[in-house]
Amino acid sequence: MPENKIIDACNTFCPGPLMELITYMKQAHVGDTLELLSTDEGSAADVPEWIHKVGHEVVSNENVDGIWHITVRKIK
Amino acid sequence: MKILIVGGGTGGTILANSLSRRLGREIRAGKIELTLLSASDRHMYQPGLLYVAFGQMTADELYRDEASLLEPEVDFHVDPVEKFVLDENHVVTKSGKTYHYDILIIATGSRVVPAEVPGLAEGAETFYTEEGAVRLHKRLTEFQGGTVAMVVSIPHKCPVAPVEAMFMLHDFFNARGIRDKVTLRYQYPTNRVHATSNVASWAKPEFDKAGIEYETLFNLKSVDPVKQIVYSEEGTEVKYDLLIAVPPHRGMEIVEQNQLTQSGWIPTDRFKLTMNGRDNVYVIGDATNIPVSKTGSAAHFESEVVTANIVARIKTGTVSPVRAYDGKVYCFIEAGFDRATYNAFDYVNLPPLKPPSKSIHWFKMAYNQMYWTSVRGLL
Numbered sequence: 370m371p372e373n374k375i376i377d378a379c380n381t382f383c384p385g386p387l388m389e390l391i392t393y394m395k396q397a398h399v400g401d402t403l404e405l406l407s408t409d410e411g412s413a414a415d416v417p418e419w420i421h422k423v424g425h426e427v428v429s430n431e432n433v434d435g436i437w438h439i440t441v442r443k444i445k
Numbered sequence: 446m447k448i449l450i451v452g453g454g455t456g457g458t459i460l461a462n463s464l465s466r467r468l469g470r471e472i473r474a475g476k477i478e479l480t481l482l483s484a485s486d487r488h489m490y491q492p493g494l495l496y497v498a499f500g501q502m503t504a505d506e507l508y509r510d511e512a513s514l515l516e517p518e519v520d521f522h523v524d525p526v527e528k529f530v531l532d533e534n535h536v537v538t539k540s541g542k543t544y545h546y547d548i549l550i551i552a553t554g555s556r557v558v559p560a561e562v563p564g565l566a567e568g569a570e571t572f573y574t575e576e577g578a579v580r581l582h583k584r585l586t587e588f589q590g591g592t593v594a595m596v597v598s599i600p601h602k603c604p605v606a607p608v609e610a611m612f613m614l615h616d617f618f619n620a621r622g623i624r625d626k627v628t629l630r631y632q633y634p635t636n637r638v639h640a641t642s643n644v645a646s647w648a649k650p651e652f653d654k655a656g657i658e659y660e661t662l663f664n665l666k667s668v669d670p671v672k673q674i675v676y677s678e679e680g681t682e683v684k685y686d687l688l689i690a691v692p693p694h695r696g697m698e699i700v701e702q703n704q705l706t707q708s709g710w711i712p713t714d715r716f717k718l719t720m721n722g723r724d725n726v727y728v729i730g731d732a733t734n735i736p737v738s739k740t741g742s743a744a745h746f747e748s749e750v751v752t753a754n755i756v757a758r759i760k761t762g763t764v765s766p767v768r769a770y771d772g773k774v775y776c777f778i779e780a781g782f783d784r785a786t787y788n789a790f791d792y793v794n795l796p797p798l799k800p801p802s803k804s805i806h807w808f809k810m811a812y813n814q815m816y817w818t819s820v821r822g823l824l
Contacts, residue, residue, distance in 0.1 A: 380792045381736035383604055383774065385640040389736055391664060392600045396708050415636045422662050422679045 371400035379408045379436060386412045387419060390441070394425070397443045402428060405439045412437050446477045446759060449544055451526050451536065452552035453483025453511050455491075455820060456730035456744030460550060462822030463752040465516035468759065472518040477759065479518060480544060482536075484525035486511055489575070490816050492741065495606060495779070498572035498581045499613050502813070507575070514820055529703045531723060548725050548755060551711060552748075553700055555602055555731035555739060559692040562598060568670030569596070569690035572610065584687060585617060590626030591686030596665045596675055598693035599634055602731055602739035605788065607631070607691050608639055608648050609779040615655045616782040629656070630683060632663035632675070644778070644788055647798045651780065665690070694739065696732050710734035715792075716769040718751055724764075727751045737792075738774050745819065746773045777809040785809050 376393055378386035386407035393403055405416060416439045417427050428440040448464060450457045461481045471477040488511045496502035515521050528537040535545045557573050559566040570584055571577040593614060597607050611631050618624040631638065631652065637645035638652060638659050652659055664678040668688065676682045695701070695709035705711050705720070712721040713733035720726040729751055730744035737743050750770045757763040772792030779785045780801035787805060788798060799805070818824045 378736055381772070382790055382792075382795045383641040383738045383788075384600065384736070385635070385642075387635045388599055388640045391634055393708065395599075411642070418636055419662055423664065424680075 371398070371402065373402045373404065375404045375406065377406045378412075379406050382409075385409070387415050390416060390439075391419070394441075394443060399443050399445060402440055402442045405437070405441070407437045407439065408435065409437070412439060416441070446471075446548075447544075447546045448477065448479045448548045448550070448755065449536065449546035450479075450481045450550045450552060452550075452554060452730070452732070453481060453485065453488060453521075454552060454554045454730060454744070455741040456554075456748050457481060457483070457550070457552035458488060458511070458514055458820050459745055459822050460552065460729065460748040460751060461519045461521075462514070462516050462820075463748060464755060465518040466822060467752060467756045469516075469518055471759065478520060480520040480522070480546075481515065482522050482524055482526055482538060482544065483511055484523070486523045488514055488820070490813070492603065492816075493813060494572050494575065494578040495609060495613070496813070497575070497578040498585070498610070499617055499782075500582050500586070501782075504575050504579055509817060514817070516822075526699060529700075529705060531705075531726060534725070546725075548727070548758070550727045550729060550751060551700065551705070551720070551732055552728075552730050552744070553697040553732045555694045556697055557692040558695050559690070561693045562665055562667060562690075564668030564670050565598075565665070565690055565692060568668035568673070568675070569688040569692075571690050571692055572606075573601075573692055581689065585614075588618075588623075588627070588687055590623055592628040592630055592684065593687045593689065594630040594632065594675060594683050594685035595689050595691075596632045596663070596683075597634060597691045598665050600739065601691045601694050603776075604640060604738050604740075605644060605776050605778045607633070608644065610689065611652065611657050612655065612781045613779060615657060620782070629658065630685070631657055631659040632665075632677070632683060633659065633661050634664045636661050641788065641790070641795065643790075643795050643797050647786070694731070700732060707734065715772070717754075717766050718747055718770050727755075735770075737772050738776065740774060740776060742775045743773075746770065746775075777805070777812065779806065779809065 493507040524538040639645040715735040729747040784801040785806035
């Protein structure tokens with residue numbers, strides 16, 4: 370059964386939101402979705418760039434009240 | 446009142462000494478018992494491993510007897526915990542003893558797990574262990590030319606160490622007079638040359654100036670030690686003559702075996718530093734899952750917060766925290782053999798780095814010795 374995990378990386382610089390996402394992605398199973406919460410403007414572009422390069426899927430990417438909610442799915 | 450600290454690394458030792466100083470009278474009067482359990486009778490200054498790899502320190506310089514670092518009021522035992530029974534407020538140790546507590550602090554740290562990456566243990570050198578740093582130094586002194594590649598696994602402690610190592614490699618091979626025969630290649634998991642944007646903004650032009658090549662979005666997948674090729678999750682590969690790796694890290698086996706972790710780390714409130722769902726259990730240092738660097742510096746600042754809150758509980762009966770951890774971290778960054786800068790930040794502030802200077806480098810050299818004062822809770 371695919372799982373949905375929320376990663377709260379708001380107000381954090383080191384190791385930072387993308388690093389947090391990569392860490393959890395390594396441990397996720399194919400089909401799982403991960404929702405990254407980030408206050409870092411750069412995440413909106415950085416996360417999709419990595420997701421496309423590595424071959425996973427961006428499900429949604431939106432800013433709600435100053436927090437980026439970026440949902441991705443592990444494909445392989 | 447029984448206070449029990451599990452783990453004799455930087456965080457556990459500073460906390461034990463700080464609590465001992467603040468609560469000395471109560472401990473001597475028998476009102477409080479302060480116990481520290483550790484798996485080792487020795488204490489290692491882990492940042493020194495980088496200097497061992499470059500022949501600037503020897504491994505024996507990194508150690509002190511743990512007992513010699515502790516205040517006399519700390520009841521210290523080398524007896525690793527095997528069982529955490531949090532519902533009954535006690536732990537059971539390897540020797541079979543049971544230690545009850547009113548307040549527990551878990552400071553068990555992290556470990557490297559190179560086996561998580563196929564071929565890494567066989568194909569790569571590392572400066573994240575004593576044995577690895579000593580061997581890497583030998584390899585560096587024997588290296589005659591070719592490609593030295595750095596790869597970085599995540600999660601890992603001391604996030605600036607791979608950047609520091611690249612600048613030190615540049616100076617090391619310059620000093621040996623063979624820099625022109627060595628290609629330095631740096632591979633990093635995120636879009637920039639460092640996860641923290643201020644470090645990345647500073648390091649990228651410095652890499653360019655030093656002729657250090659770099660590839661970003663390179664997440665380590667596997668190593669072929671025979672072909673001497675390292676592969677990324679993103680589908681790229683790098684041929685190397687000498688591979689240096691920052692291995693992946695996890696929390697210690699004992700906390701995983703006791704099912705205290707999620708994904709290898711203990712779920713912890715990032716401000717209160719209490720274990721989620723347990724108001725009388727604090728977690729500090731690498732063992733937590735809080736989104737902050739896994740460094741001795743973070744463990745140090747966290748121990749100050751936990752000290753203040755435990756002392757307030759005891760002396761004033763204040764159950765609500767009197768101090769919150771603000772994510773404060775201070776990391777020196779060596780920019781080679783004779784200059785350094787530093788990164789000081791918290792959860793919401795990330796100022797740009799200062800230009801590297803000799804004086805900051807020499808301050809870091811001094812800190813390598815001052816650490817022993819720091820860990821005693823004096824600095």
